[in-house]
Amino acid sequence: MRRPIAAPALVLSVMALAAGIGQARPHACANACRPHEVFVPAGVYTPFFKSGGETRSVPVEPICLSATTVTHEEFLEFVREHPAWQKSRIKKLFAEDSYLADWPGDLTPSPETLSQPVTFVSWFAAGAYCESLGSRLPTVAEWERFAGGNEPANRPTNAPFAFAMGRSAPELANTALQFPGVWEWTANFNSALVSGRIGTNEGADTSQFCGDGVRAVDPSNYGAFLRYSFRSSLRGNFALRNLGFRCVREAR
């Protein structure tokens, strides 16, 4: 089963801090990670949206993170071992018709794409993949912590959204961490509420949402705004051309 995500993790972390214990688990260290993983030390995540006018700081536990997104080749191995996730067998509740749309057959990704990020995968399939390896999808807090690095001063015009698809946090700049230019699934992608205009809650459709979903901490952070908007538009069964994923594990 998946491990606890955002809500309880947040509560427990806050309680732990209040009690003056454990900023990080004593045995959490880079040595806990495997060769193709990057160690992300404990840190703090500042959610893009304010809560009741307040900027929040959420402690994030240390994790071992896959250095890059899952490839076609890796996903092929997964569907071989778990036939229920093959494109001809997957149930419609768990993936829309475009699931693995670029695979001609159940076990035949295009040979030239084998080392490229697998996309056209649903949240359910991505989660099942990670779980089969004893890992899980990163939470939004974890993802933004390791991949929400500063926007470049000049954005390349040939890849207009690449800047929003992930940039290493400064302290991970010299690691093997890679962002191959796809959006990435998160465990709690369905937590962000974006409606109406950025930087204000005017114009929010109040019949749709309860709570203050649209007050940005930093309205100039366009990349973060794009990510939160994108996530809030997703459904768990979506399988999109530019949406892949990577897995994480608790560092222990």
Next chain:
Amino acid sequence: MNRAFKGIAFPLLAAVTLTTQVSSEPSERSVYQLVSKWIEDNGRGLRLATLEGNMQLLALIYTTCEGSCPITVKSMQMFSRNLPADILGRIRFLLVTVDPENDTLAVLRKYRRDMKLDRQWKLLRGSADDVRELAAVLGFNYEQIESGQFAHSNLVTVLDERGEIVHQQNDFASDAKPVIEAIRNQQSGR
């Protein structure tokens, strides 16, 4: 997530054992393929598949919500008490808490008493992961913004007898007619 995975095996098994009752196995689009375990406020365990046979009007709520949840639940209640004769007895009501941390069974029981919810209503509590998975299936977004408070969608969902989503809307409190229409359409389609 392996619950979702196991859920895929079940319909295959069911197809073998229930060949004469094809319509009662979870269909490919049925939410009842989720094999997560839930607990009712009365302490009984529940799998979603056991809800088969009745249509359900489903909302995700939490009991300390001060904004829209009470309005949604009150609207559902008004709706339940004023059902047109032709759909009376065809729909049940399902509330699932997004705050299992605070909404213990005792809290849910008190909520049932306070809101005067009768036996047509089920109140469910599950693990944080299972709530997140159900929400993903429904397209319901929520996030804890401070202890005990959530930002969340105001979505109500109509499930048909097999657990397929047949209607969803965000403004149920202001207009219940589309839900009645959805229920009638299901009946006429049978």
